[in-house]
Structures are given as structure tokens and as C-alpha cells.
Amino acid sequence: MTERPRLAVVGAGPAGVAGALAAAARGVRVILVDAGEQAGGQFYRQPAPALGARRPRLPDHRWRTWERLRDGLDRHRSAGRLIHLTDHHVWCVQRESGEPGTAEGAPAGRGSTAGGFTVHALRGPAQEEGVTVRADAVLLATGGYEQVLPFAGWTLPGVVTAGGAQAMLKGGLVLPGGTAVVAGTGPLLLPVATGLAAAGARVAALVESASPGALLRRAPALAAQPGKLAEGAGYAARLLRHGVRTLTGYTVVAAHGTDRLEAVTVAALDRDGRLRPGGARRIPCDTLAVGHGMLPHTDLAETLGCTLSGTAVRVDAEQRTDVPGVWAAGEATGIGGAALALAEGHIAGRSAAARLHGTAPDPRRWAAAARARTRLREFATALDAVYAPPAGWPDRVPDDVVVCRCEEVTAGQMRAATGSLGAGDLRTVKLLTRAGMGWCQGRVCAPAVAGLTGCPLDPGRRPFARPVPIGVLADLPEADRTDLPEAD
Amino acid sequence: MTKRLTCDVVVVGAGMVGAACALYAARAGLGVRLVDRGPVSGGTTGAGEGNLLVSDKEPGPELRLALSSARLWAELAREHGAAFEYEPKGGLVVAPTPDALAALREFAAGQRGAGVTAVPVDARQLTELEPHLAPGMAGGVHYPQDAQVMPALAAAHLVRASGAALHTGRTVTGVLRTPHGTVYGVRTDRGDIHAPAVVNAAGTWGGEVAALAGVRLPVLPRRGFVLVTEPLPRLVRHKVYAADYVADVASDSAALRGSPVVEGTAAGPVLIGATRERVGFDRSLSLPAVRALAAGAVGLFPFLRRVRALRTYAGFRPYLPDHLPAIGPDPRAPGLFHACGHEGAGIGLAPGTGQLIARALTGEASGPDLAPFRPERFDTEGGDVR
Numbered sequence: 001m002t003e004r005p006r007l008a009v010v011g012a013g014p015a016g017v018a019g020a021l022a023a024a025a026r027g028v029r030v031i032l033v034d035a036g037e038q039a040g041g042q043f044y045r046q047p048a049p050a051l052g053a054r055r056p057r058l059p060d061h062r063w064r065t066w067e068r069l070r071d072g073l074d075r076h077r078s079a080g081r082l083i084h085l086t087d088h089h090v091w092c093v094q095r096e097s098g099e100p101g102t103a104e105g106a107p108a109g110r111g112s113t114a115g116g117f118t119v120h121a122l123r124g125p126a127q128e129e130g131v132t133v134r135a136d137a138v139l140l141a142t143g144g145y146e147q148v149l150p151f152a153g154w155t156l157p158g159v160v161t162a163g164g165a166q167a168m169l170k171g172g173l174v175l176p177g178g179t180a181v182v183a184g185t186g187p188l189l190l191p192v193a194t195g196l197a198a199a200g201a202r203v204a205a206l207v208e209s210a211s212p213g214a215l216l217r218r219a220p221a222l223a224a225q226p227g228k229l230a231e232g233a234g235y236a237a238r239l240l241r242h243g244v245r246t247l248t249g250y251t252v253v254a255a256h257g258t259d260r261l262e263a264v265t266v267a268a269l270d271r272d273g274r275l276r277p278g279g280a281r282r283i284p285c286d287t288l289a290v291g292h293g294m295l296p297h298t299d300l301a302e303t304l305g306c307t308l309s310g311t312a313v314r315v316d317a318e319q320r321t322d323v324p325g326v327w328a329a330g331e332a333t334g335i336g337g338a339a340l341a342l343a344e345g346h347i348a349g350r351s352a353a354a355r356l357h358g359t360a361p362d363p364r365r366w367a368a369a370a371r372a373r374t375r376l377r378e379f380a381t382a383l384d385a386v387y388a389p390p391a392g393w394p395d396r397v398p399d400d401v402v403v404c405r406c407e408e409v410t411a412g413q414m415r416a417a418t419g420s421l422g423a424g425d426l427r428t429v430k431l432l433t434r435a436g437m438g439w440c441q442g443r444v445c446a447p448a449v450a451g452l453t454g455c456p457l458d459p460g461r462r463p464f465a466r467p468v469p470i471g472v473l474a475d476l477p478e479a480d481r482t483d484l485p486e487a488d
Numbered sequence: 489m490t491k492r493l494t495c496d497v498v499v500v501g502a503g504m505v506g507a508a509c510a511l512y513a514a515r516a517g518l519g520v521r522l523v524d525r526g527p528v529s530g531g532t533t534g535a536g537e538g539n540l541l542v543s544d545k546e547p548g549p550e551l552r553l554a555l556s557s558a559r560l561w562a563e564l565a566r567e568h569g570a571a572f573e574y575e576p577k578g579g580l581v582v583a584p585t586p587d588a589l590a591a592l593r594e595f596a597a598g599q600r601g602a603g604v605t606a607v608p609v610d611a612r613q614l615t616e617l618e619p620h621l622a623p624g625m626a627g628g629v630h631y632p633q634d635a636q637v638m639p640a641l642a643a644a645h646l647v648r649a650s651g652a653a654l655h656t657g658r659t660v661t662g663v664l665r666t667p668h669g670t671v672y673g674v675r676t677d678r679g680d681i682h683a684p685a686v687v688n689a690a691g692t693w694g695g696e697v698a699a700l701a702g703v704r705l706p707v708l709p710r711r712g713f714v715l716v717t718e719p720l721p722r723l724v725r726h727k728v729y730a731a732d733y734v735a736d737v738a739s740d741s742a743a744l745r746g747s748p749v750v751e752g753t754a755a756g757p758v759l760i761g762a763t764r765e766r767v768g769f770d771r772s773l774s775l776p777a778v779r780a781l782a783a784g785a786v787g788l789f790p791f792l793r794r795v796r797a798l799r800t801y802a803g804f805r806p807y808l809p810d811h812l813p814a815i816g817p818d819p820r821a822p823g824l825f826h827a828c829g830h831e832g833a834g835i836g837l838a839p840g841t842g843q844l845i846a847r848a849l850t851g852e853a854s855g856p857d858l859a860p861f862r863p864e865r866f867d868t869e870g871g872d873v874r
């Protein structure tokens with residue numbers, strides 16, 4: 001055993017990069033696999049080099065953090081301790097030996113004797129060529145994706161996700177439109193509004209459904225985060241400077257337009273998230289950037305058999321999942337932002353390195369990261385409580401609104417599936433309506449379907465984290481023991 | 489909610505088979521309650537495919553049931569066909585080599601004797617029927633009686649059409665029997681339901697429900713994976729599978745082994761399925777199984793190489809040791825009827841099964857119809873594998 005142990009890190013956002021650096025610095029050979037052309041993930045997204053843009057609009061301290069991480073990657077890469085596979089789209093991670101848990105209980109066992117993993121990816125922008133990477137352990141830093149809940153008119157051209165608008169700003173510095181409204185709920189709306197304004201759009205309103213009261217009630221937990229508060233104050237000042245009107249306790253009930261967006265109707269909410277009578281107004285705009293928070297990406301973890309808690313991957317204090325040899329960090333383990341992802345990734349990388357060398361790690365070594373993690377998780381919990389979508393939103397979605405865009409399934413069809421056909425969970429709603437059977441496999445619409453039908457938002461069971469060419473599957477190595485398939 | 493309910497017959501299991509039992513029992517004038525611990529179609533019915541095949545069955549009791557079911561499906565489709573995507577598209581079995589073709593033709597001749605329409609086609613006709621089929625196949629047999637439904641929709645619409653009282657989210661925890669052993673209803677986690685007849689349509693879990701009544705029925709799970717592609721225009725017109733010739737050492741005769749079935753669906757995706765594996769209730773992804781499906785499909789339709797699979801899923805077929813379902817009254821527990829263990833053909837065989845059960849419930853079923861499916865047959869015969 002002279003070969004250095006190998007850790008595959010899936011995802012090169014803050015969590016993945018922090019984990020990769022921590023492990024590479026401790027004698028582990030790291031393979032960092034990511035779909036992007038460059039490291040950074042969604043948060044440290046950079047303009048494509050071809051655009052020649054000078055630098056993305058990140059506050060300076062964040063930019064410095066990122067430069068440090070990027071330099072670390074470069075250093076480990078040139079020293080041969082780290083391989084960064086860009087443009088590799090992971091569709092599945094499989095555990096190689098079928099015997100899990102043999103080392104259960106032995107502290108050094110988890111991670112070091114688990115039998116190894118194969119990471120299956122598709123290479124290149126066309127995602128047509130299959131690539132496999134072998135590793136002794138895996139760190140899943142697969143991030144999160146944006147949740148958007150439906151409303152009348154939400155499929156009109158001109159309606160974009162808040163994250164999509166931000167990605168455009170960070171990545172290409174393209175201005176999405178002339179007059180914009182930013183709406184939904186969550187901390188992401190602020191930077192999107194200021195970003196759009198700074199890029200030259202007229203931002204007609206920032207419409208946040210959380211009530212000012214809810215924000216106040218959580219003030220102690222939020223105030224425990226001086227840095228965050230200052231950041232928030234900074235955004236507020238910028239909004240003011242750009243003359244952006246902020247409507248808290250409001251929601252978008254409809255987007256209007258024939259071929260594309262022309263206006264939105266926003267309405268005031270009462271304490272229980274219901275519409276307040278007479279509180280509606282119409283705002284002309286040609287772009288609506290809308291978002292309702294984020295959800296963790298858990299497909300790879302689920303297929304590996306990792307237990308989830310709620311919608312996130314469950315991890316212990318060392319960021320280990322309950323599958324030996326599999327760590328997880330960042331948004332995949334719960335939405336909490338880049339700083340939390342950095343702390344979790346760092347802990348995961350150190351734990352994985354120790355376990356891969358057959359030793360038990362000493363948590364005192366990462367005490368600072370652990371403290372940051374505790375603090376930031378508390379903050380995230382407080383944010384979650386404030387920025388929950390308003391309770392009554394499903395009642396405001398008319399029957400004719402298309403909710404599953406891939407398969408064009410309406411709210412009314414979904415309601416009928418549970419109402420008169422006997423569906424009782426997301427899977428049977430899908431079977432009876434096709435909602436969630438299309439290209440995105442329900443990643444976009446599942447929370448909406450759950451809200452509309454009253455079914456719990458249970459994990460989706462998506463063995464393929466992205467579409468795979470049949471030819472790539474056919475070319476996988478042949479097994480010796482599976483029964484041959486027969487006609488049914 | 490512990491009020492006691494009554495009716496003429498309680499059907500346990502709201503899958504395809506339970507739905508068909510409920511429909512035909514209700515049509516026979518019985519008051520039916522349908523109970524499932526989950527939603528409608530939440531079991532194997534929602535985890536398989538909807539091939540209604542006669543092509544893959546050799547002459548015998550299963551083929552007879554498949555043929556009567558095919559007629560009933562066509563009848564049901566007149567009213568509900570569009571709702572559950574009924575397509576009488578026909579099956580096409582292709583033989584890659586002359587040897588395989590000879591065996592396939594002989595097999596088809598036997599089927600014809602049993603009432604199956606099986607039309608031999610040569611290599612040129614194959615490409616007319618399926619323009620995108622891989623070149624170089626020796627020939628095949630066309631089975632116009634093969635058809636297709638979307639099973640989850642079929643079960644849901646037949647349940648609704650039956651008018652049976654539907655109790656989802658309700659688990660049967662016991663089968664009620666008098667001191668003399670007669671069944672008089674079921675116990676559930678939300679109260680008892682009294683009825684002089686109980687139908688066990690619990691599919692892969694049929695053995696557990698039988699055990700609740702104190703009788704043995706050795707139903708076991710047989711896993712199958714299915715691959716689903718992105719939506720495509722109609723490039724695959726029939727249900728297409730290859731039949732290859734393999735020597736069956738045990739019976740000292742020729743046996744035909746099928747490849748996965750490749751078929752287009754009304755909604756666009758191509759379905760490729762399914763594997764057959766005895767691995768208990770293990771749901772975890774098996775890439776070797778998926779690989780076998782993909783390789784089989786590409787062998788038949790090379791254009792599929794570049795087509796993307798959007799998902800794969802697994803289900804657990806309910807199988808009995810002799811690969812025939814258990815259908816009919818259980819003499820060991822008077823009042824208990826079984827309708828489970830249909831393995832890879834429960835969708836296809838459901839209407840025939842429902843009709844047999846309705847006849848048995850009303851005392852009209854004749855012995856010879858039910859004899860091959862007697863639920864108590866394993867008490868004496870053990871596990872004879874076909």
C-alpha cells in the first residue's frame with residue numbers, strides 16, 4: 001500500500017474546493033470533478049474568460065477568499081496532489097464492493113475500508129462521452145438549486161429565476177432587460193436587485209413575501225451575525241441609492257402579457273400568508289426575477305444509499321454520511337450559504353484525510369471551522385423561519401396554470417390525481433399525470449406539486465443525476481452475475 | 489375513525505389486479521370496498537411496464553388467461569382506452585440468426601394451435617414493419633394481439649369506474665376468522681371491515697396477507713429494472729424484442745430467450761425493460777442490470793445509442809414457484825380468495841383474473857378454469873420450477 005489514498009470530490013463550489021484543499025494538504029490524492037469550465041460553483045461564478053470582463057461583482061472580502069482558494073488549487077495541481085476535471089457532469093456514483101458496513105463502529109474504519117467508489121461522468125459540453133473515476137472515498141459537494149413556486153403567468157418569456165438572473169450578471173454581465181421586478185422570498189433577492197440595478201436595469205420593486213414582523217421577531221438570531229447584518233445593511237443602502245422600492249409582506253399573484261411579460265400584479269399578505277383584500281397593485285415590467293429559496297442536490301447521495309434528513313443529506317460532526325466512505329458538505333447537507341459551505345468542506349476534507357490514512361481525526365484541529373459552522377447553521381435556521389413561502393400560495397394557483405413545464409401538466413390535473421384518482425404521494429401523482437417525468441425529472445416542479453396536492457415533499461429517487469446516453473450505459477463493463485434480462 | 493364498515497367483498501390491494509377484481513365484482517352486483525396501505529398504483533403496478541403480451545407465452549393455462557384478458561382489455565378500452573393510453577400496436581419478435589428463426593417459427597406454430605395470431609415475417613418485411621431496426625436480422629414473427637396500456641392510469645381509472653369504495657392509506661393488519669375458520673372480514677389500522685369475502689390482491693406482498701389468514705402462499709419478489717428515454721417521435725412502432733435460441737439443458741430441448749422489450753409510448757419516451765433478478769427487495773441501482781438493458785436495446789435499434797435515458801426504476805414482480813398466479817377460493821380459509829402472484833404479466837392478466845374472481849365470488853366459476861391456479865397447490869407440490 002504505497003499508493004496514496006484517493007478522494008473524489010464532486011462539485012467545485014466553496015464546499016468542494018475547501019474539502020479538496022484540506023485533503024490535498026494532508027497527503028491525499030484528490031480528484032475534483034465538476035460540470036463547470038472553472039472552479040467556483042454558483043457562488044464564485046466568473047465571467048467566461050472569452051468575455052474579457054475584468055472581475056465579477058463580488059464584495060472585496062469574498063473575492064479575496066476566492067483568490068486564496070483558487071491559488072490553493074493551482075498550487076496542489078502543479079504539485080501533482082490534485083487533479084481538476086472540468087466539464088465533467090457526474091451522473092452516478094457507485095460503491096464498488098457490495099459489502100457495506102463491515103468496519104462499522106471501528107473509528108478508523110469508516111472511509112478507509114469501504115471498498116472504493118466509481119464516479120461516472122459525462123465529458124464535454126455535449127455530455128456524450130462516458131468517463132469513470134475510481135476513488136477510495138467520496139466527498140459530495142453537489143450544492144443546491146433554486147426553488148421557484150408557480151403563479152398565474154409564471155411561464156411567460158421575461159420571467160426568470162432569481163438565480164438565473166444572478167448567474168447572467170456574474171457570468172456574462174449581460175443585462176436581462178429594461179425594467180425589472182425582483183420577487184419571491186429569501187436573502188438572494190437583495191443581491192439580485194442591487195446587481196440588476198448596478199448593471200443598468202431599472203428595478204421597479206423588490207417584492208419580498210416575508211413580513212416585516214417576522215423579520216423583527218427573528219432579530220436576535222439575525223443580529224448574532226454582525227457580518228451578515230452589515231452585509232444586509234450594505235444591500236439596503238445600495239437599494240436606496242438605486243431608488244429601488246422594497247415591498248415586504250407582498251407577493252406576486254400574476255404575471256401578465258401576451259407574447260412576453262408586460263406587467264405583474266403584486267398583493268399584500270396578512271400575517272397568515274393570505275391575501276389582504278384591496279392590497280393589489282399592478283407594476284409594468286419586462287423582466288421578473290423570482291425565487292423562493294434553495295433546495296439541496298441529493299441525487300448522488302440518495303443513489304449511494306445515504307440517509308436524508310428532510311430534504312438534505314444527513315451528516316455527523318465530521319460531515320460523514322451514514323454510508324462508509326462518503327462525506328457531504330455545503331448546500332447538499334442543508335442550505336446555508338458560501339461561508340457555511342467553506343467551513344463544512346474544510347472539516348469534511350480533514351476528516352476524510354485522517355480516515356483515509358487510517359487514523360481518527362482530532363476535532364480540536366478544526367475547532368474554528370466547527371464554531372463557524374455552528375453559528376452559520378443557527379443563522380440559516382433563523383433565515384429559513386423568516387423566508388418561508390407564504391402559507392396560502394397553493395390556493396392562489398388557478399387550475400389552468402402549467403406547473404410541470406417539461407410535460408405541460410396543469411395544477412388542475414394534479415389536483416384531480418389526488419382528488420379523484422387515488423394518488424397519494426409525489427410518485428403516484430407523477431404516474432397519473434406525468435408531472436416530473438420530463439427532462440428535469442421533477443427537480444423544478446416537485447415542491448410545487450407537493451404544495452398543490454398536499455403530498456409530502458419526499459426524496460425523488462433519481463438514480464441518474466442527469467440524462468445519460470444509452471450508448472454510454474451499453475458500454476459500461478459487463479457484469480458476471482446478473483441474470484440476463486428477458487422479455488416481460 | 490374506528491366505525492365498523494361492511495360490504496359484500498373486501499379487496500386488499502389497489503394495484504392493477506385489485507382494480508380489475510373490484511371492477512368485475514362490482515359489475516356482478518357486489519358491494520366492494522378496496523383497501524390499500526398506500527395510494528392507488530403505489531405497488532408493483534406503478535413500477536413496471538404495461539405490455540399486454542400473448543407473444544411470450546407458450547400454450548397452457550397462462551396463455552389461455554392472456555387471450556381472454558386481451559379480449560377484455562379491448563372491451564375495456566372502448567370506454568377508457570384513451571384515459572389509460574391503450575394501444576393495440578402489436579408485437580414483433582425478431583430472430584437474429586436462422587437457427588433462432590427456426591425455433592421461433594416452431595414456437596409460433598404451437599401458439600397458433602392455441603388461438604394466437606402469429607404471422608411469420610421475412611427480413612424484408614421486418615424493415616417495413618420497423619424501419620429503424622438493426623440490419624441483418626434473419627426474420628421474425630408478428631403478433632397483432634400484443635397491446636399496451638399505461639398501468640398506473642389503467643388501475644386508477646378502473647378503480648374509479650368500478651364505483652367501489654376506496655380506502656387508501658389503510659393497512660390490513662389481520663384477516664378476521666370465526667372459531668370455525670370462516671373468514672368474515674379484515675382488521676385494519678383504522679378499524680375493521682366486515683364482509684363474507686376477502687380477496688387477497690396484495691401482489692408481491694400476497695404471501696404476507698395470506699399469512700394474516702393463517703395460510704401459506706409462497707409469493708417472492710423478482711426485481712426488474714426499466715430504462716426510460718427522453719421523449720422521441722415515433723421511431724419504434726411495435727413492441728419489439730429479440731428471441732434468441734438457447735439450449736435448455738434441463739428439459740433437453742430448445743428454449744427461446746427474449747431480449748428486453750423496446751417500445752415507444754404515447755407520451756414519447758421509449759421504454760426498455762426489464763431485467764429479471766432474484767435479489768429480494770433490494771431497490772438500490774444496479775448498473776450491470778441497466779447495462780444489460782441498454783446493450784440489448786442498442787442491438788435492436790442502433791439509433792438508441794445517442795438517445796438519452798432520463799431515468800431508471802425498479803419494481804418487484806410477485807412470483808410463485810411455478811410461475812403461475814394464485815387465483816380463486818382458498819379451501820383452507822373459506823371466504824378467502826387469492827388474486828396475486830402474476831409475476832411479469834399482472835397487467836396483461838388482470839382483467840381475466842378479475843373476471844375469474846367475480847365468477848368465483850358469485851359461485852359461477854367452473855373448476856377446470858381455476859384448477860391450474862389453485863392457491864393451495866404448493867402444500868403438496870413444493871417448488872417445481874417451470
Ligand SMILES: Cc1cc2nc3c(=O)[nH]c(=O)nc-3n(C[C@H](O)[C@H](O)[C@H](O)COP(=O)(O)OP(=O)(O)OC[C@H]3O[C@@H](n4cnc5c(N)ncnc54)[C@H](O)[C@@H]3O)c2cc1C
Pocket residue numbers: 488500501502503504505506507523524525526527528529530531532533534535536537538539540541658659660661689690691692693694697711712713714761762763802803804805806827828829830831832833834835836837
Ligand atoms: C420492471 C417490471 C416490468 C413489468 N412489466 C410488465 C409488463 O410489461 N406487462 C405486465 O403485464 N406486467 C408487467 N410487470 C408485472 C406487473 O407489474 C405485476 O404483475 C402487477 O403490477 C401486479 O399487480 P398487483 O395488483 O398484483 O400488485 P401491486 O400493484 O403490487 O398491488 C398490490 C397492492 O397491495 C397493497 N398491499 C400490500 N399489503 C397490504 C396490506 N397489508 N394492507 C393493505 N394493502 C396492502 C400494496 O400497497 C399494493 O398497492 C412488470 C413488473 C416489473 C417489476
